[in-house]
Amino acid sequence: MSTEYMPHPVALVAGERVGECVIRRRVGAGSFGAVYLVDCEGDPFAIKFALRRPESDDLNQTGARLRKEMASLLQIRHPNIVRTYGYGRWPHPKKGYPYLLMDYVDGPTLHVWRRQVAPTFRQVLELFCTMARVMDVLDQAQVRHRDVKGANILVRPSDGQPVLVDFGSAHYAAGVRLTEGPLAPATPHYRTPESLRFHRHNYRNPEAHYLSQLTDDLYSLGVTLYEALVGRAPFSLDLPREILNIEIEQRVPPPLSKFDERIPASVSQVVLRLLSKRPEDRHQTGQALYDDLQALLKSVGALLDERVLVQPVDLVSTEDDEDDEE
Structure with missing residues (x-):
């Protein structure tokens, strides 16, 4: 040729x-x-x-x-x-x-599924129970996805089960480092406070490389759960990158009840724990998150059979937000 x-x-x-x-x-x-x-x-x-x-x-x-x-x-x-x-x-x-x-997973992304189906709160929480278990499967294999988000979770129409896709940013224990710079490619709104802090302290150091932990993937799953429940990202999608990074590092997102008054404090507490600024304050395993979500499924009563609010929607839903080192 x-x-x-x-x-x-x-x-x-x-x-x-x-x-x-x-x-x-x-x-x-x-x-x-x-x-x-x-x-x-x-x-x-x-x-x-x-x-x-x-x-x-x-x-x-x-x-x-x-x-x-x-x-x-x-x-x-x-x-x-x-x-x-x-x-x-x-x-x-x-x-x-x-x-x-x-x-080939014949199903929509999580965000599209949310818009098309208008799922109940029960359906959303059960889906994230499954995703919590998936986080532990990855951890046991010593694989970090490093780009968990709604666009990378597909929902199978046949059984309503989520499937995690797009491991293009993933890293595994024996994998060769490809990133030249502190941070691997990822979507800005799903980066963790500790990764941004590491970048801020090390962006001039060509040898510095952030080592992702399970708590990073769990944080990103928390951002995705926040979006799935209220149709909004924890931090505005209109913020300039520098301001967004400060917000992620320093500001606690609003409780979910600000956007949907039906959502009780117990649900917000689980989601905001996932978004804690310090990784040690988050769930440390997928199983711990699974247990909390199962407790919500048993405690929040009639809300479970109500449908999430589909409008307004303010979600990161495209691939265009991926970037290399900032």
Whole structure:
């Protein structure tokens, strides 16, 4: 194949082949990757492409991140975590764009599900009970997702179960460090106070690298739960980055009852504990969060069968907010 021209993954159309699979349609694209629904011998799968070849001038190392994503997922086998089946290159097995073959989850993101279904509080809390257990599965495998958010949780229509996807920012215990700078790529509104504090103290140090803990992923899950319950982010999406970082580090978000007076203080207390400024004040395990959510399911009574308020919605729902080191 000529080195002067190589088709790009974003140009793929229905009917084209990638290995043994046939492209059906593109289902998503972000800064670093594009995802397609494909058919492999009658079964649906997803293919996720890196949008740059490893040999290109790729400062974000998208090809290496895709390999690391595969390695992270190979540590885990769980029905609520997307599964990977293989790695390849297209259109040339040596020079082409890297891709992963993965489960295709036929369901909306958490935010879209919330808007379309208008779930009850019971449905939301039960979904997050499952996600709390998923956090412990990751922890036992020594994997940190590092970008837990509503856009990375899909809801299967068949059973209403959540599935955690997009491990493009993930890190596992034996993984090679790819980030050049204090913080790995992530979505600004879901960063923890301690990670931002670390960045503020170390942004001039090229050797400094923040080591994510389970409490970081639990914090991000707390931001997502806050959004799911009231349809608003804990901190305004309109804030400049510098002010947002100060808010995350220093300001306690409003109680949930400010946006929905039906929500009792006991629910706010669990959510705001997840958003504590100090990691030691948060739930330390997914099981601890699961226990608190189960207690809410037994105590908040008639609220459980009421539906969450769908409007107004002020949520981080796109991939465009991901960034490298600030």
